[in-house]
Amino acid sequence: MYKKFFLPIVLVLLAYVFWLSPDSEEIAAGVAILLFGMMSLENGFKALTEGPLERLLAKATDKFYKSFTLGMVSTGILQSSSLISVITISFLSAGLLTLTQGVGIIFGANIGTTATAWLVAILGLKIKISALAMPMLVFGMIMIFQKSKTTKGIGNVLTGLGFLFLGIHFMKVGFDSYKSVLNLADYAMDGFLGVIVFTSMGILATVILQSSSATMAVILTALAAGQITYFNSLALAIGANVGTTITAIIGAMASNASGKRLAGAHLIFNITTALIALIFLTQIAWLVDVVADFFNFKPENYTLKLAIFHTIFNLIGVLTMYPFVNKMVKFLEGRIKEDTLDVREPKYLSESALAFPQSALSALVKETNHLFNRVFKIISHGIGLHREEVLKQEDENTTLKSISTIDIDENYYTEVKHIYSKIIEFASQAQQEHSDPDYNDSIYNIKEANRHFVYALKDVKEIQHNISKYTNSDNEIMKEEYNKLRDKIGKIIRQVFKAQNPDIDYNSSKKKISRLVKEHIDKRQEKLIKHYFKIEKNDVLFDGTIDRLIRNNEITSEMASSLMNDSSLTSSINKHLIKAAELLYTNQDILMSEVNDHIVEEQEAAE
Secondary structure, three states, rough: OHHHHEEEEEHHHHHHHHHOOOOHHHHHHHHHHHHHHHHHHHHHHHHHHHHHHHHHHHHOOOOOOHHHHHHHHHHHOOOOHHHHHHHHHHHOOOOOHHHHHHHHHHHHHHHHOOOHHHHEEEEHOOOOHHHHHHHHHHHHHHOOOOHHHHHHHHHHHHHHHHHHHHHHHHHHHHHHHHHOOOOOOHOOHHHHHHHHHHHHHHHHHHHHHHHHHHHHHHHHHHHHHHOOOOOHHHHHHHHHHHHHHHHHHHHHHHOHHHHHHHHHHHHHHHHHHHHHHOHHHHHHHHHHHHHHOOOOOOOOOOHHHHHHHHHHHHHHHHHHHHHHHHHHHHHHHOOOOOOOOOOOOOOOOOHHHHOOHHHHHHHHHHHHHHHHHHHHHHHHHOOOHHHHHHHHOOOOOOOOOOOOOOOEEEHHHHHHHHHHHHHOOOOOHHHHHHOHHHHHHHHHHHHHHHHHHHHHHHHHHHHHHHHHHOOOOOHHHHHHHHHHHHHHHHHHHHHHHHHHHHOOOOOOOHHHHHHHHHHHHHHHHHHHHHHHHHHHOOOOOOHHHHHHHHOOOOOOHHHHHHHHHHHHHHHHHHHHHHHHHHHHHHHHHHHHHHHHHHHEEEHHHHH
């Protein structure tokens, strides 16, 4: 209910502040322009790096320093730790990253975000940036209206930088003008109380602006204008670092337990870093003076010293937390458990996984495999087979033992139907969000494969009654023929399972893994094609079995009719299963996504 009134209240309060103090309008306008610039900058870099960046993040190895470096560099370029956090949570939710890899990226992002402070301190406040901003805006807007995605991306970057610098200019002018009305520096607070108050203000400002980079730009501009003291600016910077975790927490709300754990790691890291900075604030400030003196910065150059402080206390946080990464991961995994899923609900499909092509594809592959495992169980038990026995079935002439059958209808509605509908819905959304033709072909194949799994289940429902009836019949001929039908289905299910689970050494090099995947695809494709052509050949109508049994009076005409129909249904079941396997597990892009999931699982097991 309160959310409904939040925006109107904020707007009314803002209007009241403008009425009381017209000079504050320029500062507020500067902040608004700055935020718009950062959004344009983020969109531009996202357009330019979309694909390569996501592939890099998806391939981040279990080496902490590589994940850390990737997080630091990508955040420094994109000027947005929030975007990197959201991508990392999406990939983690989809199983493309381990929690340790995600923590490394988030740690690196905290260092990378200090690039904004350096950009503002060195360029934004030292040159006449309004003159620099104007041509950037002109060139940027012209490029945005071009058709090329790359040109649009560059245009967004230039426009973003232009608005960023223009926003800083307006804030600086606003703070200078505001001095004549009210000097905020007169309200500076020293000592412990000042640290607590200004740290809280930094947290609040970042929660409102939803960007620690924007908050740092405001702090630096106010500091340059003399509206806040250097000591208070340090506390504000610490608060901004804590406030930025809100974005990760919000992003994790739509995620699964893995995403929530990463948001927890982000919160623990930033709060620990903030506590260290607050406790040793005097010592860190002394270290900043030493570094500034070493680089011959003027003692009164507080904006550069604040940028140094921002970098140093984040580095201290990384160095402090690094030895405890594995313990933190175990702690979070112990505290934040996977939700106890209703069997009717999907395990891997989440709103956060939908945000990026790789994470959406990976989530669909994992959910489809999850659905297939349910279909495997229902088909096996539906025709009276042990799932484990099916997987061990090697000999072509092996007859499988009978077990009690299950109600296929009930199991379909409780374990398959809802998940199937969610997969189709998620896949359609992924196709709508990401328009690459090859990508959409892979998504279409996944949808089709799931459809074939469901059709196979429906055919099993049709055949189930007669299998149960005739495998328990006194007529040994009918018992034998129906056991053959069960064996045929069991062998195909086993082939599909083997196609889904390539026997690969995941510790091999990426080049070798790709070669092994190709060999696996070729081998499985050959076997599936072989089985597909055997289906028609082994039909009781075409191989003469029906004619022979009727001629020898071994079965009745009613039995012959049932056997003929059920043999046709068996062929249909097996064709659907083979077609699904061909669509899923002989497609290199889809199978490589599955292999990446296995690699992640192997890494998690090793940890």
